[in-house]
Amino acid sequence: MITIQVNGTSRQIDIEPDTPLLWVLRDVIGLTGTKFGCGIAQCGACTVHINGAAMRSCSVPIGALDGAKIVTIEGLSPDNSHPVQRAWIEESVPQCGYCQSGQIMAVAAFLKTFAKPTDADIDANVTNICRCGTYPALRRAIHRAANAVKA
Amino acid sequence: MRATRVAPDLSRRQVIFTAGSAAGGLLIGIGMAAAPGGARAATVSNKPWDDKDSAPHELDAWIAIDPDDSVLIRYQRAEMGQGSMTALPMLITEELQCDWSKVRIEYASATRNARENRVYGNMYSHGSMSVRESQKMVQQVGASARERLIAAAAARWKVPASDCMAAQSVVTHRPSGRTLRYGELAAAAAKIKLAKEPTIKTPAQFSFLPRRMPRVDVAHKTDGAAKFGIDAQVPGMVFAAIAACPVPGGKLKAVDESVLSGAPGIVAIVKLDHAVAVVATDSFWRAKRALSRLQPQWDVGAAGLVNSAQLSKDFRAALGAKMVVARNDGDVAKAMSRGARTFEAIYETPYLSHSPMEPMNATVNLQADRLDVWVGSQDAEGALHAAATASGLEPEQVHVHNAFLGGGFGRRDGNDEIVQAIAIAKVVKRPVKLIWTREEDMRHDRFRPHAVVAFKAATGSDGLPTAWSMRIVTSSIFQSVGIPFPPDKAEPPAVDGLVSNGYAVPNQRIELLLKNTHLPVWFYRAPGANQHVFAIEGFLDEIAAANRLDPYRLRRKLLAGKPDWIKVLDIAAQKGDWGKPLPRGSGRGIAICNFTDSLCAQVAEVTVKPSGEVKVDRVTVVLDTRNMVNPQTIVEQAESSVIFGLTAALYGKITIKDGAAVQGNFDTYRMVRLAEAPKIDVHLAPSGGEVWGGAGEPAVPPVIAAVANAIFAATGKRIRTLPIVDNDLRSA
Numbered sequence: 104m105i106t107i108q109v110n111g112t113s114r115q116i117d118i119e120p121d122t123p124l125l126w127v128l129r130d131v132i133g134l135t136g137t138k139f140g141c142g143i144a145q146c147g148a149c150t151v152h153i154n155g156a157a158m159r160s161c162s163v164p165i166g167a168l169d170g171a172k173i174v175t176i177e178g179l180s181p182d183n184s185h186p187v188q189r190a191w192i193e194e195s196v197p198q199c200g201y202c203q204s205g206q207i208m209a210v211a212a213f214l215k216t217f218a219k220p221t222d223a224d225i226d227a228n229v230t231n232i233c234r235c236g237t238y239p240a241l242r243r244a245i246h247r248a249a250n251a252v253k254a
Numbered sequence: 255m256r257a258t259r260v261a262p263d264l265s266r267r268q269v270i271f272t273a274g275s276a277a278g279g280l281l282i283g284i285g286m287a288a289a290p291g292g293a294r295a296a297t298v299s300n301k302p303w304d305d306k307d308s309a310p311h312e313l314d315a316w317i318a319i320d321p322d323d324s325v326l327i328r329y330q331r332a333e334m335g336q337g338s339m340t341a342l343p344m345l346i347t348e349e350l351q352c353d354w355s356k357v358r359i360e361y362a363s364a365t366r367n368a369r370e371n372r373v374y375g376n377m378y379s380h381g382s383m384s385v386r387e388s389q390k391m392v393q394q395v396g397a398s399a400r401e402r403l404i405a406a407a408a409a410r411w412k413v414p415a416s417d418c419m420a421a422q423s424v425v426t427h428r429p430s431g432r433t434l435r436y437g438e439l440a441a442a443a444a445k446i447k448l449a450k451e452p453t454i455k456t457p458a459q460f461s462f463l464p465r466r467m468p469r470v471d472v473a474h475k476t477d478g479a480a481k482f483g484i485d486a487q488v489p490g491m492v493f494a495a496i497a498a499c500p501v502p503g504g505k506l507k508a509v510d511e512s513v514l515s516g517a518p519g520i521v522a523i524v525k526l527d528h529a530v531a532v533v534a535t536d537s538f539w540r541a542k543r544a545l546s547r548l549q550p551q552w553d554v555g556a557a558g559l560v561n562s563a564q565l566s567k568d569f570r571a572a573l574g575a576k577m578v579v580a581r582n583d584g585d586v587a588k589a590m591s592r593g594a595r596t597f598e599a600i601y602e603t604p605y606l607s608h609s610p611m612e613p614m615n616a617t618v619n620l621q622a623d624r625l626d627v628w629v630g631s632q633d634a635e636g637a638l639h640a641a642a643t644a645s646g647l648e649p650e651q652v653h654v655h656n657a658f659l660g661g662g663f664g665r666r667d668g669n670d671e672i673v674q675a676i677a678i679a680k681v682v683k684r685p686v687k688l689i690w691t692r693e694e695d696m697r698h699d700r701f702r703p704h705a706v707v708a709f710k711a712a713t714g715s716d717g718l719p720t721a722w723s724m725r726i727v728t729s730s731i732f733q734s735v736g737i738p739f740p741p742d743k744a745e746p747p748a749v750d751g752l753v754s755n756g757y758a759v760p761n762q763r764i765e766l767l768l769k770n771t772h773l774p775v776w777f778y779r780a781p782g783a784n785q786h787v788f789a790i791e792g793f794l795d796e797i798a799a800a801n802r803l804d805p806y807r808l809r810r811k812l813l814a815g816k817p818d819w820i821k822v823l824d825i826a827a828q829k830g831d832w833g834k835p836l837p838r839g840s841g842r843g844i845a846i847c848n849f850t851d852s853l854c855a856q857v858a859e860v861t862v863k864p865s866g867e868v869k870v871d872r873v874t875v876v877l878d879t880r881n882m883v884n885p886q887t888i889v890e891q892a893e894s895s896v897i898f899g900l901t902a903a904l905y906g907k908i909t910i911k912d913g914a915a916v917q918g919n920f921d922t923y924r925m926v927r928l929a930e931a932p933k934i935d936v937h938l939a940p941s942g943g944e945v946w947g948g949a950g951e952p953a954v955p956p957v958i959a960a961v962a963n964a965i966f967a968a969t970g971k972r973i974r975t976l977p978i979v980d981n982d983l984r985s986a
Contacts, residue, residue, distance in 0.1 A: 122539050130493065130537035135485035136478020138660070139538075140611050141692045145920040148611060176478035183477040191476045195468060195886065198335030198894055200475030201482060201611040201660030226929035232920060234611045234661050235335045236897020238931035240890070 105169045109134070110178025120166025124158075125149045127165050128175060136176040136204045140232070147231030150205035151175045157212035159205075176204035179211060187211045190248035198235035206231050210245055219249050296343065296357035298470045300479040302333065303655040307363030311440050313402065315366060315373040316395045317350070319440035323423050325352045328362035330374035331384040332632045333471060334610075334659035334666065335894070336950045337887030338384035340469045342392050344883050345385070348462040349396025349455060352436060353423040359470055361656050364634040368649040378633035380664060380777060382850040382948020385883060389946050393454040399443070401452045406442035407434045457881045457942060464882040464940075471658065483657045484689060486617035486628035491685040492521050494678050495541035497550065498529035498698050501913035503772045504554035506530055513547050520544055524681045529674065533682050538689050557772035558913040565910060566602065569706040569727045569769060573600070577725060577765035580744030581753045584761035589721030593712020597797055601709070601789035602975045605908040606702035607915070607923060608778060612660020613695040616675040619685040620645055625652045625676070630659035632667040640669035644676040663898070664777035668700055693918035700776030701908055701915075703729040705785050707752070709793045711759075717801030718811060721761035724752050724790070729775045730768040750782030751955055752790055754848050756819050757812040772913065779898060780954040783849045787955030788903070788962060788976065791845040795963045796972060805963065806832050806844050818941050819846065822855045822876045829937055830857025830874035839863065840871070843963025845956040850948030853878040856896075858960035859932075862968045866983035870900060870932040870961055878939045879947040885938055888949045892936040895953035901926045903958040904978050924979075 105116045109132060116127055123142075128134045128151070137160060140148030144162040151160045152174040179185045183192070187210050190196075197203040209231050217224045225245055233241065309326055312318040318326040327346050333339035343359050362374045375391055376383070400420050407425035408415040411432060418427050423436040457463075474480035499505065509530050511523050519540050521533040530550045534540035590596065617628040618641075625645045631637040634656040642649045659666055675688040690698070705728035712721045732738075732745045739745050744753070744766040752764050778784060794812075798805045806827045813819040823846050827833075832842060839861055846855040859872040875892045882888055905924040909916040917923040962973040965983065973981055 118537070119540075121543075122537065126537045126539035130539070133487060134478070135481070135487070138482075138611070139484065139613065139689070141920050143692075143919055143921060146611065146925075179477070183473060188476045192468075192473055195472055195890065197472055197475035198337075198890060199611065199659060199661045200335065200471065200480050203475050204478045207476060229928050232611070232925045232927060234609060234663075234898070234925065236894040236900075236926070236931070237890075238897060238926075238928045239893050239934050241928065242931075 105165055107168050107170070108172045110174055116165055118165060121164045124151070124160040124163045124165055124168060124173070128160065134175050134177050138201055138204055140202065140205070145232070146202065147209055148202045148205040150208040150231065152208060152212055155212070157209045176208055179207065185211060186251040187214065187248045190244040190251060194240045194244040194247060196237050196240045196244045198237055202231060202233045206233065206241060210248065214249055214252060218252065220245065295468050296340070296354050296359060296470050298339065298359040298474070300474040301481045302339070302361050302658060304360045304363060305655070307366040313399050313440060313444050314395070315362070315370060316346070317399050319436050321437045323353070323356050323435050323437040325350070325357045325423070325436070327357055327359050328374070329359050330362040330377050330388070332379035332634065332656065332659055332662065334379060334630070334632065334662035336379065336384065336891060337469050337884060338379060339471060340467060341385050341883040341887060342388065344463060344465070344467060345389060345392050346396035348460055349393050350400050351420040351422065354462070356423060361634070364638040364654045365650060365652060367635055368638060377635040378667060379662065380632055380667060382950045382952070386851065386946040386948055390454065394451065397452045397454050398448060401448055402443040402446045403436055403439045405446050405448065406439040409442065410434065464885055466886040467884050469887060480658050482612055482660045483617065483628055483630035484612055484615045484660070485657070486687060488617060488619055488628070488685040491617065491687050492533050492535055492682060493538040493541045494531050494533045494675070494686050494688040495538060495545045496529050496531040496674060496688060496690065496694060497545055497548070498694065499552045499554065500697065501552065501554040501557050501772065502698065502774055503557060504528065504552045507551040507553045509548055509550040514544050517544055522682050523548070524678045526674065526677055531674070531678050531688070533678060533686065538687070542691060554913055560771060560910055560913045562910045565704060565771065569704060570600065572727045572767055572769055573706060573708045573725050575767050577767045578742060578744050579763070580749045580766050581762055581764040584721070586721045586723050586761045586763040589761040590710065590712045593720055594715050595713050595801070597709070597711045597713070597800065599709050599793050599796060599974060601707045601792060603705050603785035603788065604906070604976060605704050605773065605910070606778060606902060606906045607696045607699040607908050607917070608663045608665035609696055609699070609923065610659070610661025610663055610665055613690045613692055614665070614671040615687065615689040616672045617685065617687040618672070618675045618679045620676060620679040623647070623651055626655065627652065627672055628655045628657060629672055630657045630666060631669070632659065632662045636667055637669055637672055641672050641676060644673045663779045664781070665699065668776065692920070696918050696923060697915040700734060700774040702778035702784065703731065703775040707786065707789045709789070711793070711797060713797060713801055717803050718808070719759045719797055722759050723763040724765070726752065726764070726766045727769050729770050729773070731775050731777060731781060733768070733770060734775045747777065747781040749786070750849070751786030751847060754783070755790055756816055756846070756848055757794070758814055759812065773910065780849055780951040783847055783955040784899070784902065784958070787845065787847045788958040791956070791959035792962050792972065792974065795843070795966060799966065809844065809846060818878065819848070819853060821941070822846065822853045822878050822939060825937055825939055826855035826857050826874055826876040829876065829935060832857055839968055841964045841967025841969070843960040843965070843967055845959035845963060847952065847955045849952040849955060851880065851945050852947030852949065852952040854952040854956050856953070856956040856960045858957060858964045860961060860964040860968055862965060862983050864985040868904065868965060868978055868983065870930070872933045872935070873957055873960070875934065875936045875953050876939055877936065877953055878941050879949050880941055880943055880945045882938065882940050888938055889936045891949045892953040893934050895951065896934050896957045897926055897931060899954040899957035900930070900961065903961050903976060907977050907980065
C-alpha cells in the first residue's frame with residue numbers, strides 16, 4: 104500500500120509498484136486532466152508536480168512516491184485562476200488542447216525558478232511537444248504569466 | 255497589444271490584419287469591432303456532446319431558445335483545435351441576430367442526423383470544409399429561425415412582419431417601438447412554417463462578422479476539464495491494449511496465451527484477424543504491460559520484404575511508365591524542343607505519420623439493442639456508420655458521443671480504433687476503453703503517401719519557362735479510403751499542388767501513376783499539396799537560379815493576369831523583407847500556393863550553421879481566405895500550419911524495414927519544439943467575393959517550400975528530398 108497526497112487529498116494506492124503515476128491518476132483515481140502522449144517522457148503531456156517539481160508522470164513508478172505530494176492540473180487552482188492559466192486564456196493558447204495540461208504544469212514550475220525568464224530560458228526549459236504548434240502563443244503567455252506574477 | 259496595421263488604401267474587404275509576435279491583444283481592423291470580453295462570450299460544456307439528442311424549446315434540429323433567452327446552437331462538425339466550433343455558431347448568430355453572450359454550443363448528434371434525413375448534412379471536419387462547405391447551410395438555418403421569430407412577433411401584435419426587425423435577441427415593431435424577447439417568442443416561432451425561405455446575407459451585409467472572438471473551448475483546456483475521447487469513464491468499464499501485426503495487412507498466426515495464465519487483473523486475451531488485444535480490469539497500464547509479454551506470431555507474406563530503399567527505387571523506376579494525364583495545356587513536346595535551355599530534376603517526399611498528441615482510442619458499450627461510442631472523431635457520422643456495420647446494429651441504435659479531439663490532421667476519421675473496440679467488446683461483453691500506445695499509433699497510422707515527381711522544363715531567351723512537364727508516382731489515397739474513382743482520371747489528392755499551380759507556363763503536361771503498396775495511405779493536412787508544393791516551388795527556384803532571375807520576380811511574372819495571387823505574393827515579399835541583406839550563412843526563400851480556395855504566400859528566413867544545422871529564424875505568412883468569420887482562429891491556424899509544416903520539412907520521415915514502420919515514438923520521429931519555433935508573422939488579406947476559402951491547411955505547403963528555397967539561398971545546396979535533416983548541409 105502506497106500513500107500519496109493528490110491535490111491535497113490523501114490516497115491509499117494498492118497496485119503494483121511499477122505502475123506509472125500517470126495511470127494511477129487517470130485510471131485508479133479518475134483524474135483525467137493529465138494526459139497520455141508517448142509513455143517515454145518525450146512529450147510532456149503527462150507533466151504533474153511531485154513535491155513541487157515538474158515531472159513526466161508516465162515514467163515515474165508509483166512505488167517511488169510513498170509520501171509524495173502531487174499536484175495535477177485539476178489542483179493547480181480551484182477556479183482556473185493560476186497566473187499561468189489566466190495567461191493561457193488571455194493569449195488563447197490551446198488549440199486541440201490535449202498537451203496543454205502538461206504545458207501549463209511545466210510552465211508553472213518553470214516560473215518558480217525563472218521568475219522573469221528570457222526567451223533563451225524558455226527555449227532551454229520548456230520542452231513539451233505541441234503538435235498543433237501553439238508555440239508562438241505559448242511563448243507570449245509565458246511572458247504574460249511572468250509579468251502577472253511579478254506585479 | 256498585438257501590432258495591428260491597416261493599409262489605408264484598401265477597402266473594407268481587403269483589410270490586412272497583422273498578428274505580430276508582441277503580447278497579444280485585440281486585432282482591430284476597418285469594419286471589424288473589437289471582441290467583447292470573456293464575460294460576454296458564448297459557452298460550451300466541457301463535455302461537448304449531448305447525451306440526449308433533443309432539447310426543450312427547439313425551433314428545429316439546430317436551434318433551441320429557452321424562456322430566459324439563452325440560445326442552444328448545435329455544431330455539426332468536429333472540434334480539433336481549428337476553432338470551427340466557435341466559427342459556425344458565429345455564422346448562425348450573424349443571421350439569427352441573437353446575443354452571442356447567450357449562446358450555448360453543443361455537438362449535433364450523428365444519430366439524429368441518421369434518424370432525421372441528414373438534417374445536419376455532412377458532419378466531417380476535413381479538407382478545411384467545416385466553414386466553407388456549410389457556410390450557406392448554417393446561414394440559412396439562422397436566417398430562417400430569425401424570420402420565424404419575427405413572424406411570431408408580428409402575429410402576436412397583428413402587424414405586418416415587414417414592420418418588425420430583429421437584433422440582439424429582441425424583435426422590435428418599428429412603428430410603435432414595442433419589443434418581444436426571443437425567449438417569449440420561441441414556442442410560437444417553433445410552430446411557424448415560412449411560406450418562403452429568406453435570402454441569406456452576403457458577406458458585405460454582415461454586421462457581426464468578421465470579428466475576432468475568443469474560442470469557446472479555450473477555458474476548458476486550461477484546467478483539465480475538457481473531455482477528450484481518451485477521458486471517457488463508463489461504469490463497469492475495462493481497459494484494452496492492442497498490438498496489430500507490425501506489417502500492415504498481416505494476420506495473426508498464433509499467440510501463446512499461457513504466459514499470462516494467473517496474471518492478476520487480466521480479463522481476456524482477444525485474438526483478432528490482424529491483431530491481438532489484452533483486456534485488464536483496472537488500468538490501461540495493466541493491459542499494456544501484459545500485452546508486452548505476449549509474443550504473437552504473424553503471417554506477413556511478401557509484404558514483410560518491403561523496405562524504404564527498394565520502395566524508392568521502385569517508385570523512381572516507374573517514372574518512365576505510361577501514366578494518366580492530369581493536365582495538358584498546349585504542346586509540351588514541341589515547346590521543349592524549342593527551348594533555349596532545358597531543366598530536369600526529381601523530387602521525393604517520404605511517408606509521414608499524423609501523430610496527433612492524443613493517441614487513437616475508443617470506448618464502447620455494446621448492448622443487445624444499443625451501442626454507445628465515446629471517441630474523438632473528425633466525422634461522427636462516419637464513425638456511427640462504421641460502428642453500426644461492425645456491431646450489426648442499425649444506425650439509429652448507435653450513439654456516438656463525440657469528444658474534443660486531441661489533434662486530427664486527417665487521422666481521426668479512419669474508424670479503425672472503433673471497429674477494434676467493438677470486436678473486443680463482443681468478446682468481453684463489458685464496456686471497453688481501447689487505447690493505442692504511441693508506438694501503435696505511429697506504426698499503424700495510415701500514412702501520408704511517399705511521392706516522387708520528375709520535372710522537365712524548357713525556358714526561353716528571357717529565362718521564363720515556356721513548357722514544363724511533371725510525372726508523378728505516388729499511392730492512391732482514394733483506394734485506401736475506399737472512394738470510387740475512374741482509373742483513367744487523376745485523383746485530386748495525388749496531384750494537388752501541381753495541377754493547381756497558378757503559373758502562366760503556356761505548355762504544361764502533368765501525369766500520374768498510382769503505385770500502391772501494402773501500406774495504407776491517407777489524407778494528411780493539405781493532402782498532395784503538403785509534398786507537391788515543395789517540389790514545384792523548389793523546381794521553379796532552380797530555374798530562377800540557373801537563369802539568374804530573382805525568385806520573387808520570376809513568380810510575379812508567371813502570375814501575370816492574376817491580381818489576387820500577385821497581391822498575396824507582393825505582401826509576403828514586402829512584409830518578409832525580400833531582397834534586404836542578410837548575414838553570411840542566412841537566406842530567404844519564397845513560395846506560394848492555392849489550396850482549399852485560399853491563397854497563401856510565405857517568406858522564410860533561415861540560418862545554416864557550418865555544422866549543417868538549420869535554424870528557421872522567421873516566417874512571414876500572407877493568407878487570403880477570401881472571407882472570414884473569426885480572424886483570431888485564422889491567425890492561429892496559420893501559425894499552427896507553419897509549425898506542422900516545419901516538422902514535416904525538417905524531420906518528418908517514416909522508414910519502412912521488413913514491411914513495418916521503424917519509427918515508433920517521438921524519440922525517433924522528431925517534432926519541432928518551442929526552441930525551434932521561428933518568429934511567425936501572419937498577415938490576413940481576405941479578398942472577398944462569393945467563394946469561401948479554407949483556413950486550417952493552406953499555410954502548410956508553402957512553408958516547406960519556402961524553407962527549402964531559403965536553404966538554397968543560404969548555402970547554394972538544393973533540397974530535392976525531404977526531410978531536410980537527411981541532406982548534407984555542412985560547409986566545406
